Amino acid sequence: MDDFYRDYILDHYRNPRNFGHLEKPDVEAEDLNPLCGDTIRMELNVEGGVVRDVKFFGKGCAISQASASMLTETIKGMKLEDVAKLSKDAVLENVGIGISPTRMKCAMLGLRVLKSAAIGRLASWPDEE
Amino acid sequence: MTQTLRTPALDPKLARIIADFPILARPTSRGKRLVYLDSAATSQKPRAVIQALVDYYEQYNANIHRGVYEIAERATAEFEAARGKLARFINADMHEIIWVRNATEAINLVAYTWGSTNLRAGDAILLTELEHHSDLVPWQALAQRTGAQLRFIPADERGVLVLDDLDALLDGCKLVAIGHVSNTLGTIAPLDAVIPRAHAAGAVVVVDGAQGAPHLRVDVKALDADFYAFSGHKMLGPTGIGVLYGKRALLQAMPPFDYGGDMIHRVEYRDATFAEPPWKFEAGTSNIADAIAFGVATDYLENVGMDWIREHERALTAYAFERLSEFEPRGLAIYGPRDPAATSGVISFNFADVHPHDLASILDTEGVCIRAGHHCTMPLMNKMGWSATARASFYLYNSEADVDALAAGLEKASKVFKV
Numbered sequence: 001m002d003d004f005y006r007d008y009i010l011d012h013y014r015n016p017r018n019f020g021h022l023e024k025p026d027v028e029a030e031d032l033n034p035l036c037g038d039t040i041r042m043e044l045n046v047e048g049g050v051v052r053d054v055k056f057f058g059k060g061c062a063i064s065q066a067s068a069s070m071l072t073e074t075i076k077g078m079k080l081e082d083v084a085k086l087s088k089d090a091v092l093e094n095v096g097i098g099i100s101p102t103r104m105k106c107a108m109l110g111l112r113v114l115k116s117a118a119i120g121r122l123a124s125w126p127d128e129e
Numbered sequence: 130m131t132q133t134l135r136t137p138a139l140d141p142k143l144a145r146i147i148a149d150f151p152i153l154a155r156p157t158s159r160g161k162r163l164v165y166l167d168s169a170a171t172s173q174k175p176r177a178v179i180q181a182l183v184d185y186y187e188q189y190n191a192n193i194h195r196g197v198y199e200i201a202e203r204a205t206a207e208f209e210a211a212r213g214k215l216a217r218f219i220n221a222d223m224h225e226i227i228w229v230r231n232a233t234e235a236i237n238l239v240a241y242t243w244g245s246t247n248l249r250a251g252d253a254i255l256l257t258e259l260e261h262h263s264d265l266v267p268w269q270a271l272a273q274r275t276g277a278q279l280r281f282i283p284a285d286e287r288g289v290l291v292l293d294d295l296d297a298l299l300d301g302c303k304l305v306a307i308g309h310v311s312n313t314l315g316t317i318a319p320l321d322a323v324i325p326r327a328h329a330a331g332a333v334v335v336v337d338g339a340q341g342a343p344h345l346r347v348d349v350k351a352l353d354a355d356f357y358a359f360s361g362h363k364m365l366g367p368t369g370i371g372v373l374y375g376k377r378a379l380l381q382a383m384p385p386f387d388y389g390g391d392m393i394h395r396v397e398y399r400d401a402t403f404a405e406p407p408w409k410f411e412a413g414t415s416n417i418a419d420a421i422a423f424g425v426a427t428d429y430l431e432n433v434g435m436d437w438i439r440e441h442e443r444a445l446t447a448y449a450f451e452r453l454s455e456f457e458p459r460g461l462a463i464y465g466p467r468d469p470a471a472t473s474g475v476i477s478f479n480f481a482d483v484h485p486h487d488l489a490s491i492l493d494t495e496g497v498c499i500r501a502g503h504h505c506t507m508p509l510m511n512k513m514g515w516s517a518t519a520r521a522s523f524y525l526y527n528s529e530a531d532v533d534a535l536a537a538g539l540e541k542a543s544k545v546f547k548v
Contacts, residue, residue, distance in 0.1 A: 005491070005545045014482070035502075036486055036501070036502050036503075036517065037502065037503055037507075037516065037517060061484035061485075063486075063487065100490070100493075103490060106486065
């Protein structure tokens with residue numbers, strides 16, 4: 001955790017990418033981390049099964065918001081069916097290691113919401129799969 | 130990073146207290162001194178309390194109120210002696226002390242027994258905007274069961290209760306539930322002003338003392354509280370044991386809460402009569418070991434002195450305000466009353482745009498334990514417009530060195546987050 005708050009994490013926290021709302025999202029989902037109240041909403045435009053655009057909206061800690069911000073960059077141009085199959089490693093590769101067990105839900109919130117949007121129902125927590 | 134910016138000589142009494150808590154001598158996995166600033170969540174336990182648990186299980190583990198053999202008699206005697214200690218601790222009669230799991234269960238007991246028998250549609254229940262979920266949600270459920278309406282004593286922007294409209298709020302009110310001390314802001318409620326006026330309006334008063342009994346000298350007779358609920362684990366005792374105090378006449382008129390063994394007088398196949406209070410409310414085998422150890426915790430508190438604890442926490446809070454104010458130019462905001470005499474060892478704050486969970490994680494790397502989040506007061510957070518706060522809370526074993534460690538941790542957070 002000492003090393004966790006690197007510059008690019010803080011950059012995504014303070015300048016989140018793809019932050020806001022889409023005019024007409026094709027799929028969307030929203031959830032909160034019941035432990036701390038952090039919220040994330042994901043909105044996607046999908047064309048021919050491929051993610052064309054994505055926006056996220058939310059509030060919370062640097063870990064949850066930066067993880068979500070980085071995910072939006074990862075999935076642009078990805079097939080929706082592949083988004084549905086993303087594992088926790090997709091997040092951990094983005095944010096690096098060093099997340100303590102109690103903060104894992106913060107890191108996984110964005111991915112859970114994204115996968116929920118992709119499959120059209122609430123996805124399980126990626127760290128519990 | 131150094132743990133302390135200055136190392137004032139410890140008061141000998143404080144040094145002896147710290148030495149009584151084994152956990153405070155254990156370094157964290159990163160080799161840091163444990164700086165425990167989350168006693169409002171749960172307190173640490175002195176050796177004497179831990180030993181009381183071991184003694185019960187090693188020397189006289191037996192069920193109470195039944196066995197006629199030696200260890201059963203000792204278990205019964207120690208269990209009931211602990212009830213006596215708790216009664217003395219809050220100036221009650223021992224027949225007015227009901228063992229429960231915690232303050233939450235105590236409040237639910239009142240809601241399900243006194244509340245369900247005495248409240249009707251159209252009656253009012255008066256709460257405050259500062260209440261912990263445990264002194265809010267049980268009353269929401271009671272209101273839904275009975276058709277009673279909920280009202281709230283407002284809090285101002287500093288978290289101080291505003292009593293201007295109290296008489297109007299009390300009109301038609303059958304029950305008032307009020308926290309002695311706010312777990313989020315540390316505000317001490319003006320019970321002396323509220324309770325007499327509530328009684329004059331014909332209401333019964335339930336005090337949520339979860340944050341009061343650990344820190345302030347409580348005299349239920351002087352307060353004239355009808356019910357007073359508190360938890361052992363926040364006042365040096367074990368988890369899983371708490372107390373509901375209730376005035377004897379009220380307890381006698383109330384129906385039981387749980388039904389079963391130990392709470393009966395005489396049982397036939399189709400009917401039963403019940404024991405006298407407090408046993409009427411203690412169905413099944415009680416939490417014997419934890420009740421006995423809770424009694425030992427109150428011995429410890431009495432021995433240190435509740436007045437000493439109050440003054441110690443007041444002085445620490447004043448020092449913490451002083452140290453935290455150094456960070457105000459960098460965006461640190463302190464919530465709640467800024468007057469150490471108006472609060473009880475709790476400071477809620479936020480540091481610039483550092484989310485409290487991130488702040489707590491950074492402080493954790495320095496061995497400093499604080500709370501981050503909504504502190505089980507989501508409506509208060511929404512009202513104030515805070516999504517979350519960081520909270521440091523003090524108890525008898527904290528020192529100025531702990532406050533210095535908090536300040537050093539804030540310096541680290543300031544560097545990491547560049548604020």
